[in-house]
Amino acid sequence: MSASPIRAEVPTAAIRDGAAGAPPPVRTPRHVPVAQLVRGGIVEGVHHGSVVVLAADGTVAYQRGDAEAAFYPRSALKPLQAVGLLRAGLPPLDEAALALVAASHSGDERHLATARRILQHGGLTEDDLGNVPDLPYGTAERHAWLGRGLGPGRLAQNCSGKHAAMLLTARARGWPLDGYLDAGHPLQRELAATVAELTGQGIAHVTVDGCGAPLFAVSLLGLTRAAARLATAAPDTDEGRVAGAMRTHPELVSGRGRDVARLVGALPGLLAKDGFEGVQIAALPDGRAVGVKIADGADRARMPVTAAALARCGIDPDALAPFATAPVLGGGAEVGHLRAVDAPTDRPDLDRPRQPAG
Numbered sequence: 098m099s100a101s102p103i104r105a106e107v108p109t110a111a112i113r114d115g116a117a118g119a120p121p122p123v124r125t126p127r128h129v130p131v132a133q134l135v136r137g138g139i140v141e142g143v144h145h146g147s148v149v150v151l152a153a154d155g156t157v158a159y160q161r162g163d164a165e166a167a168f169y170p171r172s173a174l175k176p177l178q179a180v181g182l183l184r185a186g187l188p189p190l191d192e193a194a195l196a197l198v199a200a201s202h203s204g205d206e207r208h209l210a211t212a213r214r215i216l217q218h219g220g221l222t223e224d225d226l227g228n229v230p231d232l233p234y235g236t237a238e239r240h241a242w243l244g245r246g247l248g249p250g251r252l253a254q255n256c257s258g259k260h261a262a263m264l265l266t267a268r269a270r271g272w273p274l275d276g277y278l279d280a281g282h283p284l285q286r287e288l289a290a291t292v293a294e295l296t297g298q299g300i301a302h303v304t305v306d307g308c309g310a311p312l313f314a315v316s317l318l319g320l321t322r323a324a325a326r327l328a329t330a331a332p333d334t335d336e337g338r339v340a341g342a343m344r345t346h347p348e349l350v351s352g353r354g355r356d357v358a359r360l361v362g363a364l365p366g367l368l369a370k371d372g373f374e375g376v377q378i379a380a381l382p383d384g385r386a387v388g389v390k391i392a393d394g395a396d397r398a399r400m401p402v403t404a405a406a407l408a409r410c411g412i413d414p415d416a417l418a419p420f421a422t423a424p425v426l427g428g429g430a431e432v433g434h435l436r437a438v439d440a441p442t443d444r445p446d447l448d449r450p451r452q453p454a455g
Contacts, residue, residue: 120167120299121316127163131391132398136425136433143438144398146375146391149321150409153384157318159409161439164318167301168390171372172201174292174313175259176339177323181291183335185284187266188218196346197258199339199370203352204233204242204253211349212252215261219268226251227278228260228308235352256308263310280311289313295323295336307373321378321388328368328380340368356400356420363416364407377403385410397423397435405437 126147134142147162157164179199190198194215202208216222231254233239242253251257267277267284276282280289280303289311293300296319306312330336343350347361350370357371360379369379375391377399387406391398404420414421421440425433 117293117296118298120301121165121314121319123167123301123314126166126168126390126392128390128392129162130438131161131389131402132435133438134425134433134435136427138433141425141433144391144393144395144402146389146398146402147317148390148402148406149318149388150406151321151325151384151386155322155325155384159406162390164321164388165316167314167316169304169306169312169314169374170320170378171306171312171374171376172256173320173370173372173376173378174315175199175201175256176327176343176368176370177292177295177320178259178288179262179339180295180327180335181288182262182266183338184291185266185287186270187262188269190215190218190262192342193346193349194258195338195342196349198262199343200258200350201234201255201371202258202349203235203355204238204255205235205352208258208349208352209252212257212261215258215265219265221261221264221268223250223252225264225274226257226260227264228254228256228310230254235355238352254308256306256310259310260308278309278311285311292323295326296320297322317388317390321380321386324368324370324378324380324388325384325386328382328386329384343368343370360400360403360420363419364412371399375399379403379407381410401435401440402437405440408440 128145128147130143131146131148132144133140147164149164150159152158176199194211197211228251230249230251232249233242233253234255263277267274272283277284289300292313296315298319301314304312327336327340332341347358351357357369361367361369366382367379371377374394377389380386389403400420401422404417408414408417422434422436424431
């Protein structure tokens with residue numbers, strides 16, 4: 098299937114200025130240092146970014162950097178889009194399939210089989226998908242794929258679950274499949290309206306995500322509030338269905354061994370989703386939530402900064418310990434670590450310069 102070019106436009110004026118509120122300001126984000134790479138007790142590298150922590154009542158409990166400027170959430174937007182698809186008429190799916198709708202999957206056989214099932218609900222095939230062909234995202238999955246002599250495919254691309262659900266929804270509503278990725282398509286208009294409503298603000302801009310779907314600019318604060326809304330929703334609501342599916346099937350939302358799946362496994366009840374370019378949201382059932390954006394897009398800083406933010410929510414530090422730092426090696430030995438700038442450390446030996454021997 099050949100999707101028509103996406104028009105990078107705000108779908109409707111109502112989304113900009115209606116009940117959802119005004120869109121966030123478009124400006125160069127005022128990021129600040131959020132993570133340090135310490136080698137031998139000396140700060141060797143610094144990652145800038147922004148962090149916001151919400152209390153259970155929705156108020157901002159902590160903030161570093163710029164949580165108000167417009168930015169692109171990338172795949173961290175998928176849980177909101179999954180809610181929008183349910184609202185738009187996505188036919189009933191089991192929890193595993195619904196989890197894949199919100200996924201940035203690694204491309205293992207369970208991921209691919211689940212995406213095929215979603216397509217088959219509407220009599221669709223991989224050829225109908227409009228996302229870009231790609232190799233599986235997971236390292237092991239990619240090696241296995243290439244070992245079978247396979248090249249890039251649309252089903253293997255990490256957003257194929259979302260695209261399969263978009264097609265299925267369009268078919269169920271009687272909308273054209275051609276052009277389903279156009280920002281002016283009825284499906285994308287409904288998804289934009291849901292994103293605006295969940296974030297509580299208008300959409301600042303629409304562009305094209307890596308997979309080819311429309312990508313909506315919101316603020317980190319708005320995105321984090323939307324995550325809290327999903328995490329606190331009743332199970333029989335569209336928001337609650339998406340949250341429940343993601344909690345139950347974290348490895349379908351990401352993949353085996355991926356840090357987000359491990360984080361959800363370590364913190365029962367957590368709703369979490371990452372996005373390219375250093376984006377992470379995480380929310381607890383009582384409404385506490387965190388949002389992280391690493392300015393340079395470095396994935397290595399995303400989880401330590403997220404762990405520090407979750408610690409500010411009162412999460413047990415022992416549960417967060419596997420995610421709070423990343424080792425820095427020298428000659429095969431640990432000589433430092435990557436950590437959030439405002440996080441307490443239990444490794445003072447790594448944070449003090451070593452004195453020369455002699």
